[in-house]
Amino acid sequence: MKREASSPRPNFEAEAKKIGFDYAYADGEPYWEESARYVFSLAEIEDRLEAATAELNALCLSLVENVVEHDHLMRRLRIPECAFDVIRASWRRRDPSLYGRFDFVYDGKSEPKLLEFNADTPTNLYESSVVQWLWLQSQIARGELPQDADQFNSLHEKLVARIGEIAPSRLLHLCCMSKNAEDAGTTAYLAECAREAGLVTKLLDMSGIGLKHNEFIDPDWRKIEFLFKLYPWEWMFADSFGKSSAVGRTRLVEPPWRMILSNKGALALLWDMAPGHKNLLPCYFEDDPQVERLGAKYARKPIYSREGADIELVDGVCIARGETEGYGREGYVRQAFCPLPVFDGRRPVLGCWLVGDAPAGLGIREDKALITSNRARFTPHAIIG
Template sequence: MQRLPQIERTDWRQKMASLGFGFHSIDGVYWKEHVAYRFSASQIDTFDDAVTELHAMCLDFVDDFIKAGDWSHLPLPDTAITTIERSWRRREPGLLGRFDFSWDGVSPPKMLEYNADTPTSLMESSLAQWTWKVDVQPQADQFNSLHEKLVARWRTLRAQGHSDVLHFAGQYEQEEDAVHLDYLLDTALQAGWRTQWLAMKDVGWDGAYFVDHEGAPIRQLFKLYPWEWIWRDSFAEHAATDAVRWIEPPWKLLLSSKSLAVHLWQRHPGHPLLLPAAFARGSLPTNRAYARKPMFSREGGGCSLHQPDGTLIDVERVFEETGDWVYQVLAPLPRYDDYWSVVGGWVVGDDAAGLCIREDASAITKNSSHFVPHYFD
């Protein structure tokens, strides 16, 4: 894994805009292409295997967790628990997810978390970095089958559905979310769906169905809106209805909670792809630096890094002290030219589908971190 200088395309901004990737320069610079990360084919094979194995381990965990029924470490209302259990028992299908890893290309990738409910940076990972590779590294390859696998997955979900109309809802006033939703909507159109979009705040309830801004019933809904937020909303009591098919399904919350790291470590202690994790600091080795994370957070929010004695290394937007924390042994991100790099591994359906890299001058990856393309020989 090398971070190497590249020659920027003179028209890269226009090309990104033509793809619909309009926030390429948000906060000054977001997309970078004066550098890129280079891998070998064997490293990509290793990474592909790691993503595939971890996803399978996660599904096994959900199955056993639902059977055991111990929800003591997840602060959720009873309605949410019942809905999640039913969703899994029906094996309601999901669309995609993204693991985050600390990986230098030499040691085994170490899973930091699994963004299985509302992962973003999809347009960047799919079309944006692929078009960069075609223009800049045409002789190389890229671990990136996201677009074709998304279209194929949408076809599968359409064949399993009870309507060919699919609604997309989210916070369209946020440009990153709007681009993400528009891209997914486009892949659904290519798979044969009829689509409609609306802001999440405009989703209504008519007493029997969720309805869109025109009063039409919503039978199938892709929502770029975290499940833990839904359970706090005013219509949470209706979210358990059978009248709507959710994408992502409710059981995906179990994989997006930071508690997943603890459960996987308890099930597979010493596994080379995992880091020691616990619900209490005292359950971790006292001689290891550690990360403290809220049970639910987005884009690094509330995460803090600590020396073994508790001394603060870094923090991102301190949360209110709720007591719902997860502690994980710190696997420092690899550092190249003063940037810390996190490697993302995409899953579509149940298949590994791509790799993405975000980097930051801070040791905590967040919403403003830069996206950098990759290739392999």
């Protein structure tokens, strides 16, 4: 694994506009970075990153199997009791998952270590799937990369196939908070994948979902039977309509059982289940006496949080703090502090994608700060040799 300079395309802005990559720049700053690239060997991808993704996914499914049978574990994860039966029923039906993303710290030398699992509402999907693949093809065509350069990226074809597999009806509704450009872009991309799979799609803002006779309906009063929601389960169960029986009557993606894996408490339960696992970091609930094993150096993470918000890195004293967004009311975990490696002043987080249960790709975000925030840049990668 190495980071090296890369020649940007002179027409990138026009290309971004052409393919609908509307958030290539955020708040006037570039989000997409192609003056650099990360390069991996095939063995690093297959034997380290892809293998870790598959193994941890299997471990996560075993964890869900255990948690759904024990109310005290649901409560440990601060899941509201109104969600218990919905989650159990969803798991026992084996409601299918579409996708997820494991975020790893990896330096090319040691085993990748899991920082968190984005099991419910992961973004940076379109750039991982389409945008960096087109970049790779352009770099090869321009002679910037060898003809046999490749990428850990089968996301698009796997997403299309998976949506077709799990569709219970021909119409798929997709919803998000559409004022967020990245959320809207991710949702629009998945709608495109669904259309390729032969489905009819309807895009909605979250505010466009209604409730009638305990059924979700769209603004045209059509019943919603199959819904992709880029909206966290903990928010949904806090909403009044999230407590409706309509939740159990609608095929939702991601399904309710993913709520078990989408909070940081799952990191503590995974460590308890598989202590010493080569791809896990020691992690404990903050009120667990075993937390003292971490000493004075750890990452303090709210059970529910996103984009690095309200995370603290502690080395005797707090040395870094994410943006304050008000997370943490449900409690915290402490995870062993494993600093991100530094490449040319940048600290990359490697996001390894799953589609269904299959490893499907890699997206890299890098930041100068110790905590990766929503201002991190996406940097493409290539496999050479």
